[in-house]
Amino acid sequence: VEPRSGPTRSEVQAHRGASAVAPENTIAAFRAAAEQGAEWVELDVALLGDGTPVVIHDVSIDRCSSSKGNLADLTASDLKAIDAGAWFAPQFMGEPLPTLASVVSALGELGLNANVEIKQHAHHKSLDQLVNIVDRHLKARAPHTRIMISSFDAAALRGMHALDPSYELAMLWSRVPADWLDILRSIPASTIHLDYKALSIGFLEEAVRCGIKVRAWTCNDPKRLASFWDAGLAGVITDDPSVYLT
Ligand code: G3P
Numbered sequence: 697v698e699p700r701s702g703p704t705r706s707e708v709q710a711h712r713g714a715s716a717v718a719p720e721n722t723i724a725a726f727r728a729a730a731e732q733g734a735e736w737v738e739l740d741v742a743l744l745g746d747g748t749p750v751v752i753h754d755v756s757i758d759r760c761s762s763s764k765g766n767l768a769d770l771t772a773s774d775l776k777a778i779d780a781g782a783w784f785a786p787q788f789m790g791e792p793l794p795t796l797a798s799v800v801s802a803l804g805e806l807g808l809n810a811n812v813e814i815k816q817h818a819h820h821k822s823l824d825q826l827v828n829i830v831d832r833h834l835k836a837r838a839p840h841t842r843i844m845i846s847s848f849d850a851a852a853l854r855g856m857h858a859l860d861p862s863y864e865l866a867m868l869w870s871r872v873p874a875d876w877l878d879i880l881r882s883i884p885a886s887t888i889h890l891d892y893k894a895l896s897i898g899f900l901e902e903a904v905r906c907g908i909k910v911r912a913w914t915c916n917d918p919k920r921l922a923s924f925w926d927a928g929l930a931g932v933i934t935d936d937p938s939v940y941l942t
Pocket residue numbers: 711738740753813846868889913914933
């Protein structure tokens with residue numbers, strides 16, 4: 697095996713789309729990722745008050761739109777009045793806050809695969825409802841669209857596994873808990889997505905020995921990860937895929 701100091705194309709995931717150059721979690725950001733040559737995007741899914749799944753990171757639309765409000769108080773009919781682009785730059789004015797349905801369809805058109813991060817927010821009525829809605833929407837994807845599921849919430853991953861054991865599941869951690877392998881086996885999940893600042897060669901090698909894949913988030917400086925690829929790092933989630941792909 698050749699030594700390597702960077703990821704292959706399929707190991708790079710555009711965090712919230714190419715969020716360094718376009719408004720995060722919008723179709724414009726996913727298109728920008730595809731234009732940069734990314735094969736995978738990461739995106740965050742949450743529910744509006746009426747159960748509509750949308751692609752957004754926060755529990756409110758305050759930071760990433762020109763409006764204000766909590767997801768819990770919004771319904772699908774409110775989406776047409778929300779501009780999720782102008783906050784980032786004037787050229788993105790009018791960019792919609794996308795439903796998961798519209799993103800799944802755009803992924804197919806753009807030829808992108810997706811790491812779908814399930815956010816578990818306090819206003820979500822039940823975990824069952826959340827995973828059922830997400831699974832049903834993902835089942836409508838194009839046949840060439842590959843999906844992996846990630847979450848900080850082990851129960852959300854368990855719920856997705858119960859609905860469809862073929863999903864690749866990734867546990868999100870900011871630091872590795874002592875009982876990490878027990879947690880993964882209880883889901884079961886094959887993959888860890890870890891804050892790159894918490895990554896060590898020792899842990900990476902142990903995970904690899906246990907048959908567990910590790911990807912690092914959210915790293916925009918390839919130099920910070922250079923020593924990890926040879927130790928078995930399986931991928932990077934980055935706001936700026938171009939720095940890894942050029
Ligand atoms: O997938 C990695 C990363 O997206 C997890 O954190 O807060 O950006 O969703 P966050």
